[in-house]
Amino acid sequence: MVEQIIEKVCLGQRIDEQEAVDLYRRAGFHELGQLASLKRFKENPEPVVTYVIDRNINYTNVCISGCKFCAYYCAPESEEGFVLSFEELGRKIKETKALGGTQILLQGGLHPGLSLDFYEDMLRFIKSFDIHCHGFSPPEIVHFAKLSGLSVKEVLKRLISAGLDSIPGGGAEILVDNVRKQIAPRKANSAEWLNVMETAHKLGLRTTATMMFGHLESLEDRIQHLSKLRHLQDKTGGFTAFIPWPFQPGNTAINCRPATAHEYLKMLAISRIFLDNFQNIQASWVTQGYKVAQMALFFGANDFGSTMIEENVVAAAGVSHRLSEEEIRRHIREAGFHPRQRLMDYSLAMQTSV
Amino acid sequence: MAESLIIEESIKREGLSDIYEKVMKGERLSKDDGIRLYETSDLCSLGFLANKVREKKNGQYTYYIYNQHINYSNVCTNLCKFCAFGKEKGKPGAYCMTIEEIVAKIEERLDEPIREVHIVGGIHPELPYSYYIDMLKEIKRVRPDIHIQAFTCVEIAHIAKMGGKSIEEALLELKEAGLGSIPGGGAEVFSPRIRQRLCPEKLPGDHWLEVAKTAHRLGLKSNATMLYGHIETIEERVEHMMALREAQDETNGFMCFIPLAFHPKNTALEDVAPTSGVDDIKNIAVSRLLLDNFPHIKAYWVMLGPKVAQLALSFGADDMDGTVLEEKITHMAGGETSQALSNREIEYLITSAGRVPVERDTLYNVVKVVSH
Numbered sequence: 001m002v003e004q005i006i007e008k009v010c011l012g013q014r015i016d017e018q019e020a021v022d023l024y025r026r027a028g029f030h031e032l033g034q035l036a037s038l039k040r041f042k043e044n045p046e047p048v049v050t051y052v053i054d055r056n057i058n059y060t061n062v063c064i065s066g067c068k069f070c071a072y073y074c075a076p077e078s079e080e081g082f083v084l085s086f087e088e089l090g091r092k093i094k095e096t097k098a099l100g101g102t103q104i105l106l107q108g109g110l111h112p113g114l115s116l117d118f119y120e121d122m123l124r125f126i127k128s129f130d131i132h133c134h135g136f137s138p139p140e141i142v143h144f145a146k147l148s149g150l151s152v153k154e155v156l157k158r159l160i161s162a163g164l165d166s167i168p169g170g171g172a173e174i175l176v177d178n179v180r181k182q183i184a185p186r187k188a189n190s191a192e193w194l195n196v197m198e199t200a201h202k203l204g205l206r207t208t209a210t211m212m213f214g215h216l217e218s219l220e221d222r223i224q225h226l227s228k229l230r231h232l233q234d235k236t237g238g239f240t241a242f243i244p245w246p247f248q249p250g251n252t253a254i255n256c257r258p259a260t261a262h263e264y265l266k267m268l269a270i271s272r273i274f275l276d277n278f279q280n281i282q283a284s285w286v287t288q289g290y291k292v293a294q295m296a297l298f299f300g301a302n303d304f305g306s307t308m309i310e311e312n313v314v315a316a317a318g319v320s321h322r323l324s325e326e327e328i329r330r331h332i333r334e335a336g337f338h339p340r341q342r343l344m345d346y347s348l349a350m351q352t353s354v
Numbered sequence: 355m356a357e358s359l360i361i362e363e364s365i366k367r368e369g370l371s372d373i374y375e376k377v378m379k380g381e382r383l384s385k386d387d388g389i390r391l392y393e394t395s396d397l398c399s400l401g402f403l404a405n406k407v408r409e410k411k412n413g414q415y416t417y418y419i420y421n422q423h424i425n426y427s428n429v430c431t432n433l434c435k436f437c438a439f440g441k442e443k444g445k446p447g448a449y450c451m452t453i454e455e456i457v458a459k460i461e462e463r464l465d466e467p468i469r470e471v472h473i474v475g476g477i478h479p480e481l482p483y484s485y486y487i488d489m490l491k492e493i494k495r496v497r498p499d500i501h502i503q504a505f506t507c508v509e510i511a512h513i514a515k516m517g518g519k520s521i522e523e524a525l526l527e528l529k530e531a532g533l534g535s536i537p538g539g540g541a542e543v544f545s546p547r548i549r550q551r552l553c554p555e556k557l558p559g560d561h562w563l564e565v566a567k568t569a570h571r572l573g574l575k576s577n578a579t580m581l582y583g584h585i586e587t588i589e590e591r592v593e594h595m596m597a598l599r600e601a602q603d604e605t606n607g608f609m610c611f612i613p614l615a616f617h618p619k620n621t622a623l624e625d626v627a628p629t630s631g632v633d634d635i636k637n638i639a640v641s642r643l644l645l646d647n648f649p650h651i652k653a654y655w656v657m658l659g660p661k662v663a664q665l666a667l668s669f670g671a672d673d674m675d676g677t678v679l680e681e682k683i684t685h686m687a688g689g690e691t692s693q694a695l696s697n698r699e700i701e702y703l704i705t706s707a708g709r710v711p712v713e714r715d716t717l718y719n720v721v722k723v724v725s726h
Contacts, residue, residue, distance in 0.1 A: 006360055029668045029708070030405065033398035034360050047395075260706040261661035262668065291631025291662050298397040298632075334630035336395045 002026040009035050009273055012042070020223045020274045024266060036269035036300030043279050044302045049332045050280075050342035053325055054103040054134070055096040055309035059084045059122065063109025065139065067184040069173070069215055071251035073109050083111065086125050093129045096309055100325065103344050105168055105306070106135030110143040110187075116155065119144065120162040127163035134344050135159075137170035138196035142188040153199050160203060166344050167200050169208035169243060175228045176221045183216060183254065194232055201238025206345050209239050209278075213267060214247040214259030222267065226274045233277045240346050241280035241303060244271050246287055261292045265299040272300025280346055285331075290323060294335040303342075304328055361402045368396045370403075373643075377403050380410075383644055388592035391640045397632065404639035404670030411649060412672040416709040417718065418700045421470040421676035424459055426451045426489065430476030432508075434553035436542070436584055438620035440476045450478065453485070457492050464497065470676070470716045471497075473504035474539055477555075483517030483524075490532035501534040501716040507565035507576075508540035508557045521568050529574060535716055536569050538577030538612050544597050545590040552584065552623075559594075563601050570607025575717060577652075578608050582637055583616035583629035591637070595644045602647045609718060610650040610673060613637035615657045634662050635669050642670025650718065660695060664703045673714075674700055 005019045006027065015023065023032070062081040063073035074081040093104060104126060119136070126133050136144075136159065145155045156164075173180060175190035188196070197207050209229050213222050233239050244267055246259035259267070264284075272281050282303040283296035293304060307325050323331070325341075332339035341349040365374045373387050383391075394400055427450035430440030441448040451459075460471065471493060490502055505513065505528070514524035525533075542548065544559030557565070566576050578598050582591055595611075602608050615629040615637075642651045652673040653666035663674055677695060695703075697713070701724050704711040711724040 003359075010360060028358065028402070030398040030402040031358050031360055033401075034364055037398065038360070257702060260703055261665050262707040265665070289659065289661060291634065291659065292665070294631040295397075295635065295662075295665055330627060331630065334627075335632045 006031065006035060010038065012276075014276055015274060017220075017223045017227050020226070020270055021219055023273065024219060024223075024270050029262070029266065032266055032269040032273075033299045036272040037298060039272050039276065040281070040300050040302050047337050048340050049297055049302055049304055049335075049337040050340050050346065050348070051304040051325075051328050051332070052103065052306045052342055052344065053096075053099065053101045053309070054105050054306045055092060055101055056105045056107070056306075057084070057089065057092055057310065059089070059106060059108040060111045060114070061109050062111045064112050065110045065184060065187045067173075067187060068253040069183050069212065069247055069249075071248075076112055083114070086122070089122070089125065090129070092310070093126060093131060097129065097131060099307075099309055100341075101131070101307075101309060102341075102349060103132035103134050103165075106133055107137055107168060107170060108140065110140065112147075114147075116144055116148045116150070116158060120158060123159060123162035123164055132165045132344055133163055134166045134168055135164055137168050138193045139171035139188040141167070141196045141200075142192050152196055153203070156196075156200055156203055156205070160205065164205070166205050166240075167197070167207040169197075169210040169239070169241075172210050172225070173212045174215075174217045174221050175211075175225045176217065179217045179221050190228065194228060197238065198232055198236055201232075201236035206238055206240050208241045208243060208282075210243045210245060211271075212245050212247050214263065215249070215254050215256055223270075223274070226271060230275055230277060233275070237277070239278060240344070241282055242271055242275055242278045243282040243284065243305070244268055245284050248287055261288060261295075264288060264292065265295060268296055268301060269299040285323060285328075290327070290331045294331055297332075297335050297337060303346075304332055304339075358402070361399055364396055365399045365403075368394055368399060370394060370396070370399065374403065377406055377643065380646075382646055385592050385596055388595065388640055388644045389588055391643060392588045392592070392636055397635065400636065400639045401669040404642040405668060407642050407646070408651070408670045408672055414708075414710045415672060415712045415723075416667055416704045416707075417650070417673040417712050417714040418697070418704070419470055419676040419714050419716065420466070420468050420697060421472050422460070422463060422468050424451075424456060424471060424473045426456060426473060426475040427478050427481070428476050429478045431479050432477050432553060432555040434542070434556060435622040436552055436581060436616055436618075438617070443479060450481070453488050453492050456489055457496055460493055460497050460500075468497075468500065469714075469721065470501045470503055470534075472537060472676075473502065474506060474537055475509065477508065477512045481516070483513060483519070486513050487527060487531045490528060494532035502532050503535045503537050503716050504528075504533055506537055506540035507562045507569075510536065510565050510569070511557050511561060521565055522572065525569055525572050525574065529572065533574065535574055535609075536566070536576035538579040538608075538610070541579045541594070541598075542581045543586045543590050544594045545586065548584075548586050548590060559597070563597060566607070567601055567605045570605035575607050575609050577610045577612060578648075579612045579614050580637070580641075581614045581616055583633060584618075584623055584626055592640075592644065595641055599645055599647060602645070606647070608648055610652050611641050611645050611648045612652040612654050612675075613641055614654060617657065631662055631665075634658055635666060638666040638671050639669040655695065655700075660699075660703055664707050667704065667707045667709055674704065 060083045283293040283301035285293035329339040429443045618626045651671045653663040653671035655663035701711040713721040
């Protein structure tokens, strides 16, 4: 049974959802890793592991979504809410560029009082620094559409003309509405999330995709999530990478044990095996620490993510790891791979000699 | 014998088929095999092989112990370069607990079902022989049922010297006073080159082995460690393991091998980078494969962190050590793990890795198998 699934994967055939569930449950841990490595090297034959130098900038923490898994947001009436000034934003971008950064990852809460003009102005301001802007996850785009009364397509067009370069895959959580109703009832539903990505891809934007797992979802839910992504990728080919994150329950309204490193590596491997049309899978040192991220390179990951010059959301859940570019390069080398700085679209940055 | 086609093919590609054959037949691996295993970049195949041996020896059982750590003094004349714990007598931060203070530590936790007290300290230039004997007797007086695992081979040699006794005499008297077994510390890396450079004052490697073997002959079980990730070579690691394997062939007194990741912070070797996750895992796997006469390999979570320790359970380790309150030696060197994991947290890590948690006593007798 499981042998047949393994053979299918070895032969380069696509596996279905049930086969992915069986593989997760029945294959040996090392076999899963080996299969994932096989796929990883088929997609990316060189023993290269990429990373990006960027900074997470959260333009506001005010959010009307109130997701149960989030330790970062503030309700609109809270005194701790902020909206980042352009002055502060400019300072952060200059710092990022000084550190060799190539992009800004711009995300924020669903603020009830900011107009689309504000976001357009912000984008134009950011682009005046000549830096790639990877911004606004699908729930933000859906929120902008609702507030402005425009269609998602119209909103995306306006943001693109103001300078938006690509869209991060956040807010996907688990793309199964039964789960979303429990953990994020006010957030864009799965069809809305996928629609933003499809529309963005059709307008020429590349995007990433994420999954936040290890809370209330079942294994079948996770596989369904992967299946929806694979289906959309077949249609558009617009996803550059997939990034699975284990949920960090600290300071949140969900009381559960976090997924362990063992489960993380299994889920990462299954993602690599199932998502046969995704070229890049990212390891999450931010949630797992660098040692587990190094192990992830043997379970399907070919990217070490970002240096995260600034990270606020995971840190709010009580998990804080920090790495400099030099440390990231060392960790990749120590694991037996060649480190290469990349851009958002996974093309390699001009190499400095390190 | 087709265990797993994908693994077998990968092993063949890596040129490790001969080692695979040996492991499947239960044959002993050579020094050269050990070096080749360290050098492989095929981590999953290495893990597969180590796991074969692990499951043959211990099945799905994964052990932990409810224990209490006491570091009675950090005063030390050795001042090894890799240590952030030892202090010269009289220097700021140096401390030495009185017997009364040690007893108070034991009495504080009498209501907990602690199985073992684990005692390690520095090489104190002045504490008399009687201090150590009294410590054991007093602990036994207030908690007669507890197993005392105390004093590394390095301390034993020092204690004997302080008492003007032979190693054998000292061990017999310590045993009489309540010593139950000996921890594995102080082995570091046996290579004279390493000891000359990092810990010239410390008991030489061959003496360490002699103390351990003497203890075994007197009926005291012990453990063995290796401190890796500083200036040692792969060959020196493998030679260290080969020396332990040879000693074990003679006496069969070692219970467990514990690879210890070097933590550079606050030591004289601060420029050395901390170990990688891959190296941590390789040390577990290679030791499981080379030390065919050691029943257990421990993933000491205090040094590895709970995440890597959990992964180690799939790469050859079958023991997580214990709950460990008040550990000082790793934490002085910047170890960022918390001071204690509860039994339930340890059990969760074990079951989540697909294994069966087993609470043990020091000598690996089963206290209880935790079923879920």
